[in-house]
Each structure stands twice: as structure tokens, then as C-alpha cells.
Amino acid sequence: MFESIVGRKRKGKATVSLPFGNLPEPFRGMPVIDPDFFYGETAETCARICETQAIDPKAQTLDLGRCIFCGLCEEACGARGIRFSPDPHMPYGKREHLVIGDTTPESPIADRTLRSLLGRSLHLREVSAGGCNGCDLEAQALGNPVFDLQRFGIDFVASPRHADGLLVTGPVSRNMKEALIKTYEAVAEPRIVIATGACAISGGIFRGSYAVEDGVGSVLPVDVYIPGCPPHPLTLLSALLGFFARYPGKIPPSFPTPRT
Numbered sequence: 001m002f003e004s005i006v007g008r009k010r011k012g013k014a015t016v017s018l019p020f021g022n023l024p025e026p027f028r029g030m031p032v033i034d035p036d037f038f039y040g041e042t043a044e045t046c047a048r049i050c051e052t053q054a055i056d057p058k059a060q061t062l063d064l065g066r067c068i069f070c071g072l073c074e075e076a077c078g079a080r081g082i083r084f085s086p087d088p089h090m091p092y093g094k095r096e097h098l099v100i101g102d103t104t105p106e107s108p109i110a111d112r113t114l115r116s117l118l119g120r121s122l123h124l125r126e127v128s129a130g131g132c133n134g135c136d137l138e139a140q141a142l143g144n145p146v147f148d149l150q151r152f153g154i155d156f157v158a159s160p161r162h163a164d165g166l167l168v169t170g171p172v173s174r175n176m177k178e179a180l181i182k183t184y185e186a187v188a189e190p191r192i193v194i195a196t197g198a199c200a201i202s203g204g205i206f207r208g209s210y211a212v213e214d215g216v217g218s219v220l221p222v223d224v225y226i227p228g229c230p231p232h233p234l235t236l237l238s239a240l241l242g243f244f245a246r247y248p249g250k251i252p253p254s255f256p257t258p259r260t
């Protein structure tokens with residue numbers, strides 16, 4: 001008994017503190033575009049190798065909603081035009097917030113009415129709509145002692161009737177479309193929809209398949225898109241805390257500083 005207490009003490013606190021540090025190897029975080037190199041043949045080379053057509057070489061942009069973070073473009077351009085940083089914070093919000101160039105659009109915060117309605121509590125029902133379960137596993141990891149989502153008043157619930165909104169993963173297969181709509185209708189208004197991961201945003205690698213709806217946006221009104229394939233739990237946490245104004249630096253005076 002005594003030994004286990006000493007062992008526990010030695011291990012210290014496992015829970016990540018705010019502000020978050022970088023992602024560990026080998027995770028890829030926020031891509032950085034270098035406008036001095038990302039043009040002409042370099043940008044064309046990156047675009048040619050990209051399986052999900054996330055790169056627009058003419059506009060010199062990268063669509064995080066399509067990117068699966070495979071890193072092939074970074075390899076192809078020798079990390080000159082595009083390189084992946086270890087930063088877990090990525091743009092989130094409406095679809096247009098995910099298209100980055102040499103500047104990154106500022107991610108939005110939920111409006112004051114919604115924030116005051118939710119108070120300090122946000123309950124989400126997760127719906128896996130035909131994906132590979134990668135995003136579901138990362139969302140599930142948010143509940144473990146390392147990320148400890150509940151300390152921010154955010155939690156996942158078993159029934160849509162107990163939820164303030166849905167967190168949806170997967171490209172929305174045809175077979176899941178009706179179930180997703182029914183789950184959405186079971187959530188009381190006002191309800192939030194969060195599309196998580198490249199598949200839920202754009203269809204990801206399944207985009208254009210006869211069997212999918214190319215993302216949640218073609219079925220439901222989406223409030224927040226969170227990029228990644230799958231998004232690391234820190235990226236998910238950063239977006240959830242950022243959008244619901246619970247991240248230090250973005251917290252309005254009516255919100256308490258989260259306990260870390």
C-alpha cells in the first residue's frame with residue numbers, strides 16, 4: 001500500500017496543463033506554408049502528390065478540411081513550401097476558416113447567447129457516421145486522466161436527449177444518414193453540430209464515393225469543423241475550449257479560468 005502511494009507520488013500528475021505544449025513525435029500538427037517557396041513548380045509538385053486534392057497551387061492554399069496529414073507534400077517539396085509543425089492548435093470553425101495560405105483565418109468563438117445558454121456545461125452525443133473509428137478513439141481519449149475533458153465542464157453522454165449537440169465523425173455513409181438525422185432531431189434546440197476529422201468535413205479519402213454523403217455539412221447544419229485525420233486529442237480540446245471560450249486568453253470575464 002505504502003509502495004503504491006510512493007510510486008503514485010513519484011509519477012506526479014499525468015493531466016496536461018494549459019497552455020498545451022507541442023505534440024510529441026510522430027504526430028503532425030499545424031502545417032506552415034512558406035510563401036517564399038510555395039509557388040510555381042514546388043506548389044504544383046505538392047498538389048500532384050496530394051491524394052485528397054487539399055492543395056490549390058494557384059491560390060497557394062491548403063485546405064485543412066481535406067488534408068489527411070499524410071506528410072507526402074512535405075516530403076515532395078523537401079519541407080520548403082510546406083512543413084508540419086508540432087503545434088496542436090489548428091484553425092476550426094466554419095468551412096472557410098480551414099483554408100490556410102501564408103496567413104491563417106482567425107477561428108471564431110460561439111456567440112454570447114449560446115455561451116450564456118450553455119453556462120459552464122456542454123454535453124455532447126457522439127455519432128460515428130461511417131468512418132474508420134480513428135476520430136472516435138481520439139475523442140474517447142479526451143475522457144482519460146491525461147486530457148481530462150470533464151474538468152472543463154464538457155462531457156459525452158449516451159443519449160441525444162441529454163445532449164446539447166452532436167460530435168460527428170466519418171464521411172456519413174448512406175446507411176448512416178437517416179440515423180444521423182434522427183439523432184440530430186432528438187437533441188433539444190438550440191443544438192450544436194461539430195464535424196470532426198477530414199471525413200466528417202469533406203468526405204476525406206472517401207470523397208466522391210457513391211456510398212457516402214461527402215461529410216456532415218451535406219446532411220446537417222454544422223457549427224464547428226475540427227480538422228485532422230484523426231485530430232489529436234489536444235487539437236480537439238483546443239478547438240472545443242477555443243470555440244466555447246474556455247481557453248486562457250480567450251475567456252470572457254463571465255467564465256472562470258479552468259481548473260488545471
Ligand code: SF4
Nearest residue numbers: 050067068070071073
Ligand atoms: S499532408 Fe495533406 S496536403 Fe499534404 S499531401 Fe497529405 S493530404 Fe495532401
